[in-house]
Amino acid sequence: LGDEAAQVVDAVVVGAGLAGVSALYHLRRQGIRVLVLEASDGIGGTWYHNRYPGARCDIESLDYSYSFSEELQQDWHWSERYASQQEILAYVQHVVDRFDLRKDIELNARVVSAVFDETDGRWAVRTENGQQFSAKYCLLATGVLSAAQVPQIRGTESFQGRSYHTADWPTEGVDLSGDRVGVIGTGSSGTQLIPLVAEQAAHLYVFQRTPNFVMPAQNRPMDPDLERHWKEHYPELRKKARATRNGHNQISNPLRGKDVSPEERRAEFERRWELGGLYMMRAFADILTDPEVNAEAGDFAREKIRQIVDDPATAEALMPPRELALGTKRLCSGTNYYETYNRDNVTLVNLREAPIEAVTPTGIRTADGSEYELDVIVYATGFDAMTGSFLRIDVRGRGGLSLREKWQHGPRTYLGVMTHGFPNLFILAGPQTPSVFSNMVNQAEIHVEWVNECIAHLEKNEIDTIEANEDAENAWVDHVNELASRTLYAQSRNSWFWGANTPGKPRVFMPYVGGIDRYLQKLGEVVAHGYEGFTLRSRQLARA
Numbered sequence: 077l078g079d080e081a082a083q084v085v086d087a088v089v090v091g092a093g094l095a096g097v098s099a100l101y102h103l104r105r106q107g108i109r110v111l112v113l114e115a116s117d118g119i120g121g122t123w124y125h126n127r128y129p130g131a132r133c134d135i136e137s138l139d140y141s142y143s144f145s146e147e148l149q150q151d152w153h154w155s156e157r158y159a160s161q162q163e164i165l166a167y168v169q170h171v172v173d174r175f176d177l178r179k180d181i182e183l184n185a186r187v188v189s190a191v192f193d194e195t196d197g198r199w200a201v202r203t204e205n206g207q208q209f210s211a212k213y214c215l216l217a218t219g220v221l222s223a224a225q226v227p228q229i230r231g232t233e234s235f236q237g238r239s240y241h242t243a244d245w246p247t248e249g250v251d252l253s254g255d256r257v258g259v260i261g262t263g264s265s266g267t268q269l270i271p272l273v274a275e276q277a278a279h280l281y282v283f284q285r286t287p288n289f290v291m292p293a294q295n296r297p298m299d300p301d302l303e304r305h306w307k308e309h310y311p312e313l314r315k316k317a318r319a320t321r322n323g324h325n326q327i328s329n330p331l332r333g334k335d336v337s338p339e340e341r342r343a344e345f346e347r348r349w350e351l352g353g354l355y356m357m358r359a360f361a362d363i364l365t366d367p368e369v370n371a372e373a374g375d376f377a378r379e380k381i382r383q384i385v386d387d388p389a390t391a392e393a394l395m396p397p398r399e400l401a402l403g404t405k406r407l408c409s410g411t412n413y414y415e416t417y418n419r420d421n422v423t424l425v426n427l428r429e430a431p432i433e434a435v436t437p438t439g440i441r442t443a444d445g446s447e448y449e450l451d452v453i454v455y456a457t458g459f460d461a462m463t464g465s466f467l468r469i470d471v472r473g474r475g476g477l478s479l480r481e482k483w484q485h486g487p488r489t490y491l492g493v494m495t496h497g498f499p500n501l502f503i504l505a506g507p508q509t510p511s512v513f514s515n516m517v518n519q520a521e522i523h524v525e526w527v528n529e530c531i532a533h534l535e536k537n538e539i540d541t542i543e544a545n546e547d548a549e550n551a552w553v554d555h556v557n558e559l560a561s562r563t564l565y566a567q568s569r570n571s572w573f574w575g576a577n578t579p580g581k582p583r584v585f586m587p588y589v590g591g592i593d594r595y596l597q598k599l600g601e602v603v604a605h606g607y608e609g610f611t612l613r614s615r616q617l618a619r620a
């Protein structure tokens with residue numbers, strides 16, 4: 077790479093989602109010249125792409141928002157308890173305009189490679205359309221659920237109708253009225269989308285492989301008293317969120333299920349069902365560690381399905397298998413999900429009985445020979461989660477070391493934020509962090525603040541590079557795995573947490589289950605001990 081052709085900045089941030097925008101805001105304030113490179117033609121990341129009907133956050137809107145500006149949090153009004161995709165997108169766009177960030181974001185700039193040059197200690201970043209950038213720091217803010225995945229089903233290309241992936245939904249929307257629609261996938265995206273498609277389509281066929289637990293979101297218009305309370309107490313509530321395992325203010329029950337009576341457990345599950353969405357995950361402190369408590373929660377949910385769904389056979393098919401511990405596949409939060417199967421124009425196709433054999437020019441054929449004639453196929457089939465977006469870029473560190481090679485048996489990081497062999501490369505809200513078990517905005521802010529402080533430290537002390545040490549990284553990876561092994565996640569490996577939904581991916585548990593509170597404490601300790609576990613080098617001297 078000739079530097080003469082490259083645009084020189086201090087930091088390149090890859091991705092203009094919630095994390096990338098926050099990184100730009102913070103780094104620019106400390107005088108770093110930042111450029112955000114965004115692959116698509118719009119800002120907002122997840123909330124730009126996932127425009128499917130019903131797309132909505134499963135963390136309360138008041139929590140799922142930036143904390144860095146008191147004026148912003150006072151001015152912004154969330155109209156619902158859980159914000160819709162449109163509202164979050166409007167929010168990100170508001171933030172970008174309000175803080176004049178747009179001028180440092182380059183759209184349609186898909187990064188294809190980032191290569192560390194040891195001679196000058198800089199990252200050479202290239203985009204698909206041939207643009208080149210040279211930066212001292214490279215921040216990957218590409219997201220853990222952003223590399224959309226269409227399954228390798230025979231015949232997908234031959235389909236003559238229209239096909240869409242939930243994470244690549246057309247900006248102009250899709251009119252499904254009068255159509256025969258097939259939805260493949262019943263994870264968070266599928267279960268949010270299905271009730272709304274059912275209202276539009278002539279007929280909806282839901283192709284379900286593994287039924288998941290879908291809790292009623294209990295979404296509603298924003299309660300003005302609650303909003304007022306938040307606006308009066310934002311700083312405390314933000315602080316409180318960071319002192320929890322999950323990074324938000326959802327009420328957790330500190331009691332263990334096994335310490336209370338069956339009646340009390342049932343009453344708590346009922347209360348959680350009414351609270352809605354992910355609250356069930358916080359019913360008891362041991363819900364993810366005690367198989368009996370967890371199984372009881374699962375039975376409770378199955379009973380609800382039986383009560384809601386009229387047709388017993390359909391109800392049975394919608395029930396998650398007993399070996400799937402509740403929450404070990406990410407719990408879904410929906411509205412009218414199970415009720416939708418009582419409609420005459422909805423058919424559940426149970427792929428556990430007969431898997432999809434092929435997509436045909438006119439629809440979908442299953443292994444029992446059934447042919448489903450379709451005008452539209454919606455792939456709600458998820459993502460190459462946690463690592464996909466990072467590994468789709470050809471990232472090379474010292475000595476040409478490729479990140480793809482380094483992570484071929486699973487991600488290896490120190491604190492989730494850096495990886496040995498890749499100096500000055502920061503990974504935001506990626507694997508081996510609490511990201512997917514927490515409030516993503518909070519996680520992104522925690523990372524951005526840490527990286528921002530780290531860069532300030534390097535700049536102030538004229539340090540050229542920071543790099544994670546291999547032994548510290550090994551210890552972190554062991555710690556991540558060790559914590560996961562004490563939970564029910566270790567037993568239910570059929571989820572994207574384990575990479576199970578991506579063919580050829582190693583089965584490694586990728587998130588950090590230790591909680592935001594503990595994670596934040598660890599990040600702080602490392603800094604307090606002079607960036608323990610990292611090597612900081614300057615041209616004059618190298619010190620560990």
Ligand code: NA7
Pocket residue numbers: 221227228229242260261262263264265266283284285286406427432456457458459572577
């Ligand atoms: P998910 O949760 O990965 O769900 C994908 C769904 O697609 C899931 O039901 C899969 O079944 C199904 N799937 C995937 N491939 C196939 C094939 N080949 N045949 C049939 N069914 C298939 O993705 P989402 O987009 O819903 O949600 C991702 C996260 O985004 C979510 O957890 C939130 O954190 C936000 P499977 O379970 O693999 O049997």
